[in-house]
Amino acid sequence: xxxxxxxxxxxxxxxxxxxxxxxxxxxxxxxxxxxxxxxxxxxxxxxxxxxxxxxxxxxxxxxxxxxxxxxxxxxxxxxxxxxxxxxxxxxxxxxxxxxxxxxxxxxxxxxxxxxxxxxxxxxxxxxxxxxxxxxxxxxxxxxxxxxxxxxxxxxxxxxxxxxxxxxxxxxxxxxxxxxxxxxxxxxxxxxxxxxxxxxxxxxxxxxxxxxxxxxxxxxxxxxxxxxxxxxxxxxxxxxxxxxxxxxxxxxxxxxxxxxxxxxxxxxxxxx
Amino acid sequence: xxxxxxxxxxxxxxxxxxxxxxxxxxxxxxxxxxxxxxxxxxxxxxxxxxxxxxxxxxxxxxxxxxxxxxxxxxxxxxxxxxxxxxxxxxxxxxxxxxxxxxxxxxxxxxxxxxxxxxxxxxxxxxxxxxxxxxxxxxxxxxxxxxxxxxxxxxxxxxx
Numbered sequence: 001x002x003x004x005x006x007x008x009x010x011x012x013x014x015x016x017x018x019x020x021x022x023x024x025x026x027x028x029x030x031x032x033x034x035x036x037x038x039x040x041x042x043x044x045x046x047x048x049x050x051x052x053x054x055x056x057x058x059x060x061x062x063x064x065x066x067x068x069x070x071x072x073x074x075x076x077x078x079x080x081x082x083x084x085x086x087x088x089x090x091x092x093x094x095x096x097x098x099x100x101x102x103x104x105x106x107x108x109x110x111x112x113x114x115x116x117x118x119x120x121x122x123x124x125x126x127x128x129x130x131x132x133x134x135x136x137x138x139x140x141x142x143x144x145x146x147x148x149x150x151x152x153x154x155x156x157x158x159x160x161x162x163x164x165x166x167x168x169x170x171x172x173x174x175x176x177x178x179x180x181x182x183x184x185x186x187x188x189x190x191x192x193x194x195x196x197x198x199x200x201x202x203x204x205x206x207x208x209x210x211x212x213x214x215x216x217x218x219x220x221x222x223x224x225x226x227x228x229x230x231x232x233x234x235x236x237x238x239x240x241x242x243x244x245x246x247x248x249x250x251x252x253x254x255x256x257x258x259x260x261x262x263x264x265x266x267x268x269x270x271x
Numbered sequence: 272x273x274x275x276x277x278x279x280x281x282x283x284x285x286x287x288x289x290x291x292x293x294x295x296x297x298x299x300x301x302x303x304x305x306x307x308x309x310x311x312x313x314x315x316x317x318x319x320x321x322x323x324x325x326x327x328x329x330x331x332x333x334x335x336x337x338x339x340x341x342x343x344x345x346x347x348x349x350x351x352x353x354x355x356x357x358x359x360x361x362x363x364x365x366x367x368x369x370x371x372x373x374x375x376x377x378x379x380x381x382x383x384x385x386x387x388x389x390x391x392x393x394x395x396x397x398x399x400x401x402x403x404x405x406x407x408x409x410x411x412x413x414x415x416x417x418x419x420x421x422x423x424x425x426x427x428x429x430x
Contacts, residue, residue, distance in 0.1 A: 048389035050405070051397035059401055067426055070408040075419030078294040078412035080342055083314065084350035090405040106405070124419075171392045198342075204326055205340040206419060207304055253325050256305040261422050268426060 034137070037147030039084055039104075042140050046104025048171070049139075049178050050088075053100060053108055057092040060111050065091055068268035072120070073107060073127050080202045081105070081131050089127065097220070097229040099126055100182050101133035103140050112229075114269060116219055120261035121212035123269070125199045132198035138191045142181060143174055186235025196242055200249045209258040214246045289330070289344040291316040294416045296343035298335060302327035309337050314349055 034042075060066065073089030081087050087105035095112040102108070107130045117123050133139070181187070196213075203210050221239040223229040236242075296316075297308035302324035312318070312332055318339065321329035327338040390399030410418075418424045 044389050047399075047402055048393050048397060051390055051399050051402045052393060054401035054405075055396055055398040058398075059404065064426070066408055067410075070405075071410045071415050071418050071426060074410040074412060074415035075417070078416045079419065080293065083292060084352060086352060086409060088405050088409050090408065106402070168392050171389070172396075175393060175396075201326060201340075201342050204304065205342040255303045258304065259422055264422065264425075 034140075035147060038140075038145070039147070041145055041147030042137070043085070043104035045140075045145055045171075045174065045178075046102040046106045048175055049102040049182075050106035050108065052175055052179060053102070053182075054092065057094045057108075057110070060091045060093045062091070064271070065114070065269055069109065069114075069123070069127075072123060073131075076124060076127050076202065076206065077105070077131055079206055080128060080135075080198070082135050085134065087131065087134070096231060097223055098232045099130050101130040101139070102178075102182075103134065103137070103145065105131075105134050107131070107134070116223065117216065117265070117269065118219075118262065119212060120265040121203060121208040121258065122216040122260075123265065124206065124208050125203050125213040125216060128202035129195045129199035131202070132195040133187070133191070135198070136191065136194065138187050138195075139178055139181060142187065143177060145174070182235075183231060184234070189237045192236050193241070193245070196237075196245055197249075200246055203258065204249070204253060207258050209260050210246060210250055210253075211257065212260055214243055217243050217246070287320045289318050289320050289328075289346055290348050291318065291339075291343060292345040292349050293343040294412050296339050298330070298332065298337040298339060299327070300337055302329075302338040309335055312339070318344065320344070 069091055070089045073087060077085075077087035082105075085105040087107060089107050089109070091111055091114055092108050094110045096110045097112045097116055099107065099109045099113055107127065109126065109130075113126065114123075117126070139145075186192070200210055200213055203213060217239050220229060220232070224233045224239065291312045291314050294314050295311045298310050298312055299306055299308050310333070316332055318330040318332040321331070323329075323341070324338060326340055326342070328341050328344070330337060330339050387399060390397050390402075418426075
């Protein structure tokens, strides 16, 4: 039985807090604010959200590109992702320029975005930005997703488990809210900025050229000025602010330029 | 993550324990990229953190002293995938420097039998088959990390 619940739909904030306090935790997750049940719920919800997106935008029929993105993404997630998750990556068939981080580690890049990229460093920056959203559980927090407690006496969990019709409506509502969040409203500007910071740090930590993130942002700027990437324009901070972040990081972290792996990127992504 | 980075920034002296979060973290002789690492620390390795230096922090670990990028550290032992979600990750490492090891769909998915329940709940609005396809493409961590770190690595079977 799926064990998601939405406190906003089915309970009050106080009830949610009580639930959180009673929920069992394993030692490794103690103190981070979520439980193994929350993680399982996050993964299940993320699978559903990814399925919803993939129902709208099919996968790009290019096995080599998909393998390349999946491999690079998994390698990056192994280094900077939440260790308790298995991340999944794919490219969806739409000319829009965007990427979507579903809870639980399901990350979907648009073909329009991939076509805009010139090298592996830019791709790593995009993947790291999306991994950061998953790491920080931005969508999970926004929707107040929690897992059902393993405790038999947990009242809210029992209510969910026993009310199939209500449960399904709640899941469908949550799913629709998540779609709206990703495709229309966007996350908070501060969350996008934090994801940018993590992306820059991840590029640096894994030896990629941080300047490539600026190159990508300049391409995004041209896209925006041409009236493209409308959703991204609506849901992300201004390019100028994002560029300033990169420059500040590079100023504080002088050193040899990292790699771009342009040749490998062109071989697999733009053959 | 920002709190961990903040903690690593504030610790002024030796003594704070952190753990390697990444699959492998290079222990560097200097606080900068581009220098050969002293060693590679495995995920879960406990380190004693010292003074921060930009994106790096001084650490002592396994009898060595050096620097690690803060992004690779966490303030608690990292959770293992297997113990949490009953996942069965296929670590297939055929040839060095080749990113092999696409997991099977079931292994990558790693969830219990009832995990398709979410697709049933969403009905015609969801393409669960496409999600399973994406999960089947998932690459095991070790070969994927090798592919990431080695510019000469190639995808197995690709032209």
